[in-house]
Amino acid sequence: MSHEVYQQAIKDLAGREAGRLVAPTASARLDNPLCGDRIDLDVTVADGTVTGLGQVTRGCLLCKASATVAVEQATGLEVARAVALVEDVRAMLRQGASPPLAGLAAFEAVRPYKSRHECVLLPFKALAKALGSGLP
Amino acid sequence: MSHEVYQQAIKDLAGREAGRLVAPTASARLDNPLCGDRIDLDVTVADGTVTGLGQVTRGCLLCKASATVAVEQATGLEVARAVALVEDVRAMLRQGASPPLAGLAAFEAVRPYKSRHECVLLPFKALAKALGSGLP
Amino acid sequence: MTIKTIRSAFPVLARAHFHYLDNAAMAQVPGQVINAVAAHDVAARANVHRGLHDLARRADAAYEAARESVAGFLSARPDEVVFTGGCTQALNLVAGGLAESLGPRDMVVVSVAEHHSNLLPWLMLAKRRGFQLASIPVTWDGRLDLSDLSMIDARCKVVAVTHVSNVTGAVSDIPRLAEAAHAVGAKLVVDGAQRTPHGPVDPRALGADFYAFAGHKTYGPTGVGVLWGRAEHLAHLPPAAWGGGMVAGLDGETVDFLDPPRRFEAGTPPVAQAVGLAAALDWMRGLDWDKVRLHEAGLTRQLLAGLAGLDGIELVGPNGLEDRLPVVSFTVKGCHPHDVAHLLGEHGVAVRGGAHCSQPLMKALGLHEGCLRVSMAPYNDDSDIHALLRGLAEAVRVLR
C-alpha cells in the first residue's frame, strides 16, 4: 500500500491542532459540504501583518494537516501575501509549482489525486476569507 | 427499385377517390399531423348496416389507396363489423393475419414497413370514428 | 453458471489485483453490452420514428425491441416504458408531471433515506408550487420507520420513496407503502436505482405507480434510464420536457401531444444506449437469480462478519441479511472516510466514501463526515471481500 500521501509528516501535521484564538481580529468558518469538512479559523492582524492564527478542523487528514501548515507558517506574513497563498497552493497542486510554504512540501504527493486537492485548499480558502478578501 | 408496395393495384386504388356523400348519416375527419395526412369520410347507415361511404383524402398513396378500399368494400357490412375492421387491418399488418377485405391483399407488401402502417390504418380509423365508436 | 462465468463476461475485471466494490455508484458492463452499442452504431444508426430508409427502419426496430426488453425485465407493457437520460431525469419527469396538479393544499411524502435525486425534484417543485413536503423518518439502522404513517393523509397526493437505500442496502416495504398511499388516493413513485442491479422486478405487483431506474447501475451504458408508469397513469401525466418527436399536432398555441410513451420522449432519445441497456437486461435475465442472490447474500455475510472482527468499525444500516441488498456502509473510528477510501483505492480496492448524495440521511444518523460504502454485484467474489478487509486493516494502521 502506497503511503506517499499519508507519510508521517502529514500525520504529524494533522495531529497538531492549534485550537481557537481567544481574541482574534477576524474569524472564518468554511465548509466543504460534499465531504463534511469544516474549518473554523481565527486570525490576529497588526500593521498589515498576520500576527497569530488558530484553527479547529473537522475533516480528513489532508485537510487537518494543511490547516496546521496554514496556522504555523502564515504567521508573520503580510496580509496580501497570506491571502494570495490559496492561489499558490492551487498552482502547486495543479500546475506543479513549488510549495509556497516549506511545510507544504509534504503535500506535493497529493498532486495526482485531483479529488483531494480541495481538502488541501480549504484551510487556505478559510484564511483568505478571514482576511476579508472573500473567496477567490 | 422495388415496386412491391407501389404495385399497380395500389396506384389504381389511390386514383379512385369516391368524393363526399350528399346526405351522410355521419362524418368524421381524421388527421395524422405527423405527415399531414387528412381524411374526410362520410357514411350512411340503415338498419345497423353501412349502406354508403364517401371520402376525400389528402395524403400519401398508401393512405389514399386504403381509403378507396374502405369505402368500396365496407359498404354492406354490419356496423359492428365495419368498426372492427381497423383492428383486423392492424392484425394483418402487424401479426400477418390475412386481409379482412379482398382489396387489402395489395397491402400485405406494406407489412415490413412499420412506419407506413399508420397510412393504411387511417381510413379505417376514420370509418370507426364516423360510426361512433371513438378511436380504439 | 458459476461466478467465474459471470466474471468472464466483464472485460474490466480481467485486470489483476483489482477489486471493484463501488457498484452502487456505477456497475461495470459486460462485453456484450459494449458490442451491442458498437454494432448498433455501425449497422442501425439513424434517428427513430417515421424514418423511411433501411437504417431508420433498423433503428426503429432496435429501439422498440429495447423497449420490449425493458418491459420484460419489469413484467410490464412496452408502452409503459419511457426511455430517459438517466434515473435522475426519470424522477424529474414524473415529479414535474405530477406537480402540475399540486398546490398549497397538497402534500408529497418522501423519506429521510432518499437519494438527492428523489428528494430535490420534490423539494424544488414544492417551493415553486407551494405544496407541502413531509419525510418518513428512519430508524437507528437506517430503515424507513413505518410505525407511524399518519402523515400519509388526505392531503397527500404522492408518496415518493426509494426501493433500496443506496447507503444501507435496506429494502423498503413497498407493498405496505403502496397500501398506505392508495388508501388515501395518493400515487406511489418508487426510485428503483439500487434495486434493478439485483435482478428483474415487477413494480406493478409491488404496488408502485411509477418506477425509475438507471442504465449505468444495471450493467448498461451511461446516458440512459427508464421511467415506468402504469398505463392508466401515464395517460394522464403531462410531459415535463418538450421538443421534437412528442407532438402529433401543433397549431398556434394548441399542442396535441402523442400518446405515451412517446409523449415523454422529447427530442432524439438515447437510441444506442437503450439498445445497450436492453443487452444488459438480457444478460441479467440469463442469470439464475436465486443463485445470484444467495451468492450476494453470502458475500454480505462474509463482509459483515469481517467488519465485526475489526476494531472501531461502526455499521451504518442493518446488521443482518434480511430485507437488505449487498450494499454495506460503515465508519472507521478516528479515520475520515475519504482517507480510508483513498488508501483502499491505492490498494486496488474501489469503494466510495462520503455523503453518497444522501445528506438528510447522513444528518439523521449523525454522520457529519459521511461513511464508507461497499457495494457488490454478481461478479464480486471472496477475493474482493478479503482484499477489502485486508486493505481496511492496513489503512487503519497507516492512518492512526
Next chain:
Amino acid sequence: MTIKTIRSAFPVLARAHFHYLDNAAMAQVPGQVINAVAAHDVAARANVHRGLHDLARRADAAYEAARESVAGFLSARPDEVVFTGGCTQALNLVAGGLAESLGPRDMVVVSVAEHHSNLLPWLMLAKRRGFQLASIPVTWDGRLDLSDLSMIDARCKVVAVTHVSNVTGAVSDIPRLAEAAHAVGAKLVVDGAQRTPHGPVDPRALGADFYAFAGHKTYGPTGVGVLWGRAEHLAHLPPAAWGGGMVAGLDGETVDFLDPPRRFEAGTPPVAQAVGLAAALDWMRGLDWDKVRLHEAGLTRQLLAGLAGLDGIELVGPNGLEDRLPVVSFTVKGCHPHDVAHLLGEHGVAVRGGAHCSQPLMKALGLHEGCLRVSMAPYNDDSDIHALLRGLAEAVRVLR
C-alpha cells in the same frame, strides 16, 4: 485529406450501394468514436466527481477532458460547457432556467423556422408563467425575415432562434439578432443543432448568450448534447432539473447549488457519451474546414442543378449557396414526400420526408404534406447525389 480518407473513417459507409443523405436527422459516426466509447467502458468506467479509486480518477479525467474538447470546439471556457442528454434537453434547461424570472409583462421572441425543440419549451413555459411569445416570420424562401425586428422591444427578455434551419439549411444572421437582443437587454439563445455538424463554431464571437447542440448530429454518440452559456449568465441561471451531484449543501429546505457547470448536471452525466462526443469533435477538428466547406457547397450546387433539371420539383428554402449549409428540401409535384422517401430508401438512398419537427414553418410555407429533405455531411460525394437524382427520377416514374 481527401473525401475518400474521410469516408474511410466511417465503418457504415463501407456498405455498397448505400447513400446516406439523412445527416440532419442523425449523422453517422467515425470508428474512432465507437472505439473511444468502448475503450472508456473497459478501462475508465466509474461514476464521476470525488471518486477516490483508480477507475474513478480515470473517469473524472476523461469526463473533464471531454469538457475541454467541447470548449475548444466552441472557443469557450470549460466551465461554460454543460453536458446534457441532448440538444432538446439543453434547450429545455436554458428555457426552464430563464423562464424562472419571466412573467406576464415579459416576452420571448422565437422564429417561425424553429424546430419544435426550440419552440415547445418556450411555448409551454409561456402558458405556465404567463409571458408572451412572438415569432419572427420567414421570407418566401424560408429565411428569417429580419426586415422588421420591432417586436424585440423592451418587454423582450429572450430571443431564441436557430442558427441553421433543419429544413432549408438557411443560416440565420446571428450577429444581427444578437445586436437587436442586446440593445433591449434580452438574452440570445441559439439552437446550433444544424450548425455544429459543419465545423467548429465560436458562439461568443457571434454574440450568442447560450448555444445548444446535439452529439448525434455532430458525429458523436446519441444520448449526449451540450449547453454552452457565457460564464456570467450561467452564474445566475437557476437549474431546471435536480438531483445528485449538483448541490454543495442541503439543510432542510435550504439548497446550496454547486457552481456551473455542475449545477446543471443533475444525476450521473452521460460520461461515456461525452467521451465519445469529444472523440467526434477531435476528429472534426482534424479536418480542413475550408476544404470541407467547399466540398459541401459543391455537392449542394450539384444537387440544386440536378433538381432544377427534374420535372415538378419545387425547392423549399434558398435556391443559392449563400448563407446556407448543405441541407436541401423540396417537394415533388403529385407525389407525397413519404412515398418518394420510401422508394428512395428501397433504392439505397436515405433521405427524410415529412414535417421535420417544424410544423410552423411547414404551415407558413403552405407545405401541408411536408417536404423531402436531403442533408449532407463531409463524407458524402458525387455518387450520393447521382444516386439520389437517379432514384428521384425513377420514384416519380413509379408514383405518377
